[in-house]
Amino acid sequence: MGAWSGLTAVVTGASGGIGEQLAVQLASGGARVAIVARRRDELERVASRCREAQRAAGTFGDAAGEAVVVIPCDVSERAQCERMVAEAVRRLGKLDVLVHNAGQGMWSRVDDVQDLSVYETMLRVNYLSVVWLTCAALPHLQATKGRILGVGSLSGKIGVPLRSGYAAAKHAMTGFLDSLRIEVKAAGISVTMIHPGFVATGSQARNLGADGQVLGQMPRKVGGMSAAVCATMLLDAGHARRRDVVPSFRAKLALWLRLVVPDYVDASTARAIMGKP
Template sequence: MKTIVITGASDGIGAEIARQLAARHKQDAALVLAARNEAALQAVATQCRGHGAQTLVVRTDVSDAAQCRALIAAAVAQFGGIDALINNAGMSAQALLEEVKAEDLAWYEDLMRINLWGSVWCTHAALPHLKASRGHIVAVSSLAGLVGVPGRTAYSATKFAMTGFFEALRVELKQAGVSVTTAYPGVVATQIRYRGYNAAGQAAGRSGLKEDDAMSVEECARLIIDGMQSRQREVVMTAKGKLGRWLKLLAPGVVENLALAALKDDVKPK
């Protein structure tokens, strides 16, 4: 049996990862589902149990270090160890820096606590168990963690931070046999941008990005699971994402124009 902890499992990519892992591994999967919305977690757990998986729901706010430690302790207490940790919980934000009032800048820190520190605290607590199982760590970063995206100074900063943290950790864990897979999704069809902060630190209620070519949540989850199970270092999604990464070295101005073109016209910097 494989015990897999998934943060941000109440909706979107994390919930779909849980469902697909349950469908693939059935009775061999023990899924520990974490997020703040317990009712939504229970609904995902019911779907996973329908495939035969065992589940444990742990209400967790990953922006709180003690709750991250408690999540890992609960997983170990219930299932005796951890084979994989998928750091997926995350929040988005859309605002030009000049639109953010000085008194509202604190949400930049809140975003960092969720996206970076939540991953750091969960990973730190899980590390001895993952070393014991020679397991897997997944970090769900973003293409915005490889290329700076306008209107996303806060979000890009958190995702670049994740990129650096997990790249360094990967090397630290090489000898221990623990793989670290960083996933870089592009635009995926979830509610994340609608829930993300606006300049005032409130739910934006709308997306600032063009969503026409959004990847399905099913495809994104499948690519992340495949990357984890084959111990890939990185999963860079979309052809544009793969190309942009190399183009940034050769022609950074072209990549900047592509990043600007991803924004809806009314949120572009004037």
């Protein structure tokens, strides 16, 4: 029996990157999953991987609902978020795990931004979606004493140049989920976040630039941990109902140093992002 056997999960941003890994690993662990993003063709590809993982796992515990559910949804729209949660619960039969992973980055200096709607997009995709989805899902998670998992970012803990709107939205997401954790503890619901630095998904090429359009290519060569390892770390912590994970020693050190020598952390963040002091 897998660690997630008998449980159901909704994973947003599951059409690629970290979300794909989260969905496949949950399915391997025996969960039934609803996978959510805008690109249906990519979701169908991930759904096949999830079904294969479930077959390999051998069982998914109760069979009261569908094993893999594909739900195209733009999480930047409140009505779509609410409809998606209702559909997921109807087709899965219940909801045990809500994974907030969908995200969209930006890459531009503040004084270069020509299209200020970039900031609104950052908030809608990275923060408001988390509020809308959580509020729609809470009654169902109360019934199962469920889990909320969130893919935050190191940018949700410290300021990062060229990423002001993204960092602001990830700070908001972190503040919301940290506050929610305290409120829902008595109901038996846990809230777990991961705060990675760079993860090797190529997502920076999908960042919005100064003109509000997707960059289309990597703005800078960045390394980072693998999406599979990031997903495993979040799922392990979420399963154990731990509060959060900062996945690398370097990131942990940065958070600690920021309390004592914040200017030093600013300078090394500038070097990491812009390649200069």
